[in-house]
Amino acid sequence: MSLLMRARYPQGALGTTIEPRLIHNGVAFIFxxxxxxxxxxxxxxxxxxxxxxxxxxxxxxxxxxEGIAAGIENxxxxxxxxxxRYVLTIFERMADDELPYFMRLMKHLSHHGLSCPDVMVQQxxxxxxxxxxxKGCIISCLSGRTLDELNMSQLRSSGRALAQLHLAGKDxxxxxxxxxxxxxxxxxxxGMMGDVQEKYGEGSAQLLxxxxxxxxxxxxxxxxxxxxxxxxxxxILFEGDDVSGIIDFYYAHDSAYAMDIAISINAQAVLxxxxxxxxxxxxxxxxxxxxxxxxxxxxxLPGLLRLGALRFWVSRLYDALYPRGxxxxxTKNPEEYRxxxxxxxxx
Numbered sequence: 041m042s043l044l045m046r047a048r049y050p051q052g053a054l055g056t057t058i059e060p061r062l063i064h065n066g067v068a069f070i071f072x073x074x075x076x077x078x079x080x081x082x083x084x085x086x087x088x089x090x091x092x093x094x095x096x097x098x099x100x101x102x103x104x105x106e107g108i109a110a111g112i113e114n115x116x117x118x119x120x121x122x123x124x125r126y127v128l129t130i131f132e133r134m135a136d137d138e139l140p141y142f143m144r145l146m147k148h149l150s151h152h153g154l155s156c157p158d159v160m161v162q163q164x165x166x167x168x169x170x171x172x173x174x175k176g177c178i179i180s181c182l183s184g185r186t187l188d189e190l191n192m193s194q195l196r197s198s199g200r201a202l203a204q205l206h207l208a209g210k211d212x213x214x215x216x217x218x219x220x221x222x223x224x225x226x227x228x229x230x231g232m233m234g235d236v237q238e239k240y241g242e243g244s245a246q247l248l249x250x251x252x253x254x255x256x257x258x259x260x261x262x263x264x265x266x267x268x269x270x271x272x273x274x275x276i277l278f279e280g281d282d283v284s285g286i287i288d289f290y291y292a293h294d295s296a297y298a299m300d301i302a303i304s305i306n307a308q309a310v311l312x313x314x315x316x317x318x319x320x321x322x323x324x325x326x327x328x329x330x331x332x333x334x335x336x337x338x339x340x341l342p343g344l345l346r347l348g349a350l351r352f353w354v355s356r357l358y359d360a361l362y363p364r365g366x367x368x369x370x371t372k373n374p375e376e377y378r379x380x381x382x383x384x385x386x387x
Contacts, residue, residue, distance in 0.1 A: 083115040083130045083174060090119060090128070093169050096162045097178065099123050113290065119178065126160065130176045134290065139175055141216050143167040145209070145266065146179070146289055152208040155201075155277075155285040157182060184277030184284030190308055192322040193281035199326025201283040202271060202304055206297050206331060209266035216293040220351055222255055228354055235361050244378065251350050251381060258347070260296060260340050267300035268292055272307040298337040301327060302344035306352070310380050345384045353377035 084107075091102050100122025108116040108127070115130040131139060143159045144167070150158040157179035159167050168175050190198060218224075229248050237245040268275075269291035277285040301324075309319040327333075333341075356374035363371055 082132045083172060085117065085130075085171065089171055090117075093128070093171055093176070093178075094119070094121065096164070096166075096169060097160055098163060099126065099160065099178070125181050126178050127157070127181065128176060128178050130171065130174050132174070134175075136175055138216070139168055139177075141214055142289055142292065143177060144214060145212060145292055148212045149205065149208050149289075152211075154205055154208040155182060155283070156205075156289070157285075157287055182277055182285035182287065184279045186274050186276065187278055188273065189311070190273060190319075191281070192319065194278060194283075195309055195319055195322040196326035196329075197278070197281055197283045198271075198276055198304070198308055199301075199323040199328075200330055201276070201286055201326075202268070202300060203327045203330035205268060205286060206265060206300070212266050218293050218295050219291075220355065221295075225255070225351060225354055226252060228358060232358060232361055236357060239361065240357070240374075247378070247381070248350075248354070251346065251385070255343075255347050255350065258340075258343050260298075260336075260344075262296040262298050262337055262340055263334065264294060264296045266292060267295045267297060267303075269295070269300065269303065271300065271304040276308075296337075296340070296344070297331075298333065298341055299344050299348065301333075302341060302348040303351075306345060306348045306377075306380055310383065312376075312379055312383065316383070342384065342387060345387075346381060349377050349381035349384055353381055 085105075087102070087105070090105050094100075094102055103120040103122065104118075105120065105128075106118045108118060113134075114132050117128045119126045119128045146157055146159050147167070149156050160178040160180065161167060162169065168177055170176075187194065229252055233245055233248065236248060268286065268289065270288060271286070275286060275288045276283055277287065305320050305323055309323045310316050311319070324333075353374055356372050356377060359371050360374055
C-alpha cells in the first residue's frame, strides 16, 4: 500500500510560510499546524473516537490523524496506523441505505482492474462503522497526485481510465438511479428561479428556463451502466502523464456512459480557451482506444455536453444561493459552468 505522496511544493517545515501541499487519496490540501483551527470539519473526532473505530479493524494501533481541508460533502481525515496511512470518511448528507452501494462498488472496481480505493473490512466483515450517530468508512491510499490542469497526454490517459472504469463496472449487479437527473433539475430550477433572477439577472434565469426546456425534449437510448458522475481533476491521480488512480465514487450511479464522458470532458478538457476542441478530442482518443462509441452515442454527445454543463451550473447556483454551514464548505463559482453551457449551445 502506498503512503502519502508529497508534491508540488518546495522543502520547508510545516507551520512556516512555505506550506506543504499534500496529496493523499487524490485530495490536495494545505495544512499549516499553526492554523489548525481553520481545518475543522463537519464532524470532529477525538483521539479516543479514532481508537474506538480502529478497534474493530485489523489495521494496527493509531499513530496519528489529521483533518483533510478539502471536500464539500463529507468529513475526511488522514489516519496513520502501524500498517500504513488510510482515509477515514464520515458521511454527512448521504442516506444510510445508500452507503453499502458505494462501498461494494469500490471493492468491485478495485478487484476488477481499476486503480481506485479499496474499502477496509472490519473484523466482523462490515464495511461501514458507526460513530457519534453517523456512518463512516476507511479506505486505502493510492500513489500519485492531483493536477490543476491536464495536458494533452494526461487527457488521453484520463479518457482511457474512464473507459476502464466503465468496462470494470459492466458486471456490477447493483443499481442506483441518477439523483440529479432531469426531474431533480426541473424541481431545483423551479425552486430557485426567483433568487437566480434577483442575484444573477434575467439573462441567467432565461438561460436556465430555455435549456431545461431543451433537455426535457431529449430522448436517449444509449449504452449504460455504472458511471463515476463527478470525474473532475481533483478526483484523478497522476504519476507523470499516466493516471494512477480514480477516487471519490459518491456520485456514482447508473446512466449512459456518454453522460459520464460529457461530465468529464466539461470538467477536464473545457477550459474556455482556444484549444478546447483539441483537448476534447485528446480525451476522446484515450477513451475510444478501449471503448469506441457507437453512432448513437456520438450523435447524443453534443446534447449531453449541454446537459452536463447545466447540471453543474444548477448545483453551483444552489450552493451559492443557499450556503451550508461548516468550516470546510467550498462554494464554487457558478459562472464557469454557465459559460461552458453557452459554449456548447453555440457549437
